[in-house]
Amino acid sequence: MKLKERHDRRVLAIDLRPQQFGYAVFESDDRLLDWGVAYYRPGGDVGAAGAARRVAELLRVFLPVAIVVRRVRREITRNSFGVQPILKAIRRTASARGIPVCLIARKEVREAFRVFRAKTKYEIACRLTVMFAELLWKLPPERKFYESEHPSMTIFDAVALGFAYWQCNGTEVAPPD
Amino acid sequence: MTFEQIANYLRSHRRRSGLSQKELAQIVGFLTGFSVSQHERSATIPALLIAVSYEIVFRAPISELFPGLYRTVEERIEEQLSSIEDELQESTAKGRRAAHTARKLEWLWERRNQEAI
Numbered sequence: 001m002k003l004k005e006r007h008d009r010r011v012l013a014i015d016l017r018p019q020q021f022g023y024a025v026f027e028s029d030d031r032l033l034d035w036g037v038a039y040y041r042p043g044g045d046v047g048a049a050g051a052a053r054r055v056a057e058l059l060r061v062f063l064p065v066a067i068v069v070r071r072v073r074r075e076i077t078r079n080s081f082g083v084q085p086i087l088k089a090i091r092r093t094a095s096a097r098g099i100p101v102c103l104i105a106r107k108e109v110r111e112a113f114r115v116f117r118a119k120t121k122y123e124i125a126c127r128l129t130v131m132f133a134e135l136l137w138k139l140p141p142e143r144k145f146y147e148s149e150h151p152s153m154t155i156f157d158a159v160a161l162g163f164a165y166w167q168c169n170g171t172e173v174a175p176p177d
Numbered sequence: 178m179t180f181e182q183i184a185n186y187l188r189s190h191r192r193r194s195g196l197s198q199k200e201l202a203q204i205v206g207f208l209t210g211f212s213v214s215q216h217e218r219s220a221t222i223p224a225l226l227i228a229v230s231y232e233i234v235f236r237a238p239i240s241e242l243f244p245g246l247y248r249t250v251e252e253r254i255e256e257q258l259s260s261i262e263d264e265l266q267e268s269t270a271k272g273r274r275a276a277h278t279a280r281k282l283e284w285l286w287e288r289r290n291q292e293a294i
Contacts (some may be wrong), residue, residue, distance in 0.1 A: 010183065025189075027183075032189075032191055032193075033183075033186070033188070033189035033192075034188055034192055035192065061183075061184075061188070061217075061218055061219070063182075063183055064179040064184060134192065134193045134195075137195060
C-alpha cells in the first residue's frame with residue numbers, strides 16, 4: 001500500500017495573552033490537528049521562557065511551516081505590555097528553527113469572517129464550530145457584559161487566526177531575528 | 178521550505194474523538210496515560226498489539242496514524258528488496274534453483290506493478 005501523500009502546509013496559530021496562549025495546529029484550511037491552552041507565569045523573562053518552551057514542544061511535534069500570531073498593538077496597553085516579551089521569545093524560538101512568524105491584525109481576522117456575517121468574537125466562534133465540529137463541545141455560552149471571558153475563547157481566537165491566515169494571502173512575514 | 182512528514186497523527190485523532198489520554202490508555206490496555214503521551218510525542222514506538230489497538234479505536238490504518246514511522250520502514254524495506262532483486266538477477270543458478278529464482282523475480286515485478294496501479 002502506498003502512503004497517501006499530503007502536500008498541505010501545517011500552520012501553528014497562537015493567540016497570545018499575558019498569562020496564557022491558545023493554540024491551533026492546522027493542516028490545510030479545513031483540517032485541525034490539535035488545539036488547546038498553555039498557561040505560564042505572567043510577566044518578565046520567566047513567563048516568556050515558559051511560553052517559548054511550550055511553543056518549542058509544539059514545533060517539535062507538529063513541524064509547522066509557519067507560526068501565525070496576532071499583531072500586537074504598537075501603543076502600550078496592559079495587554080500588549082505583557083505580551084511583547086513573550087512574542088519576542090516565540091520569535092527567537094521560531095527563527096532558531098527557520099520558521100517564519102506571520103503577523104495578522106485583528107482587522108484581517110474580522111475581514112476573513114465578514115462573508116459569514118460573523119462580527120463579534122462569539123459569532124466567529126459559532127461559525128468556527130460549523131467548520132470544525134470537533135470544537136463544538138468547547139464552545140462556552142455567550143458571555144454577559146458583566147462576566148469575564150471564558151478561558152476556552154482563546155482557543156477559538158487561535159483557530160480564527162489560523163483561518164484568517166489561510167484566507168488572506170498577503171500576510172506579512174516577519175523576518176527571523 | 179520543504180514540508181516535513183509528521184511523525185504521527187495519534188494526538189489529532191484522539192483530540193477529535195474527545196477522549197483524554199487516560200481514557201485512551203484504558204481502552205488500549207494501559208493503566209495510566211503516560212504511554213499514550215509517549216506515543217503521541219513519538220518519544221517511544223508503540224508495540225504491535227498497541228498499534229493495532231489504535232487502528233481499531235480510530236478506524237484509521239497504522240500507515241495513516243504513524244506516517245513518519247511507516248515512511249521510514251517503507252524506505253528501508255524497499256532498499257532491501259531492490260538489493261535482493263539485484264542479487265537474484267546476477268545469480269547463475271540452474272535447474273530447480275533457477276525456476277525458484279525466476280518465481281521470486283516475477284513476484285518482485287508483480288509487486289512493483291501493483292504499486293504503480
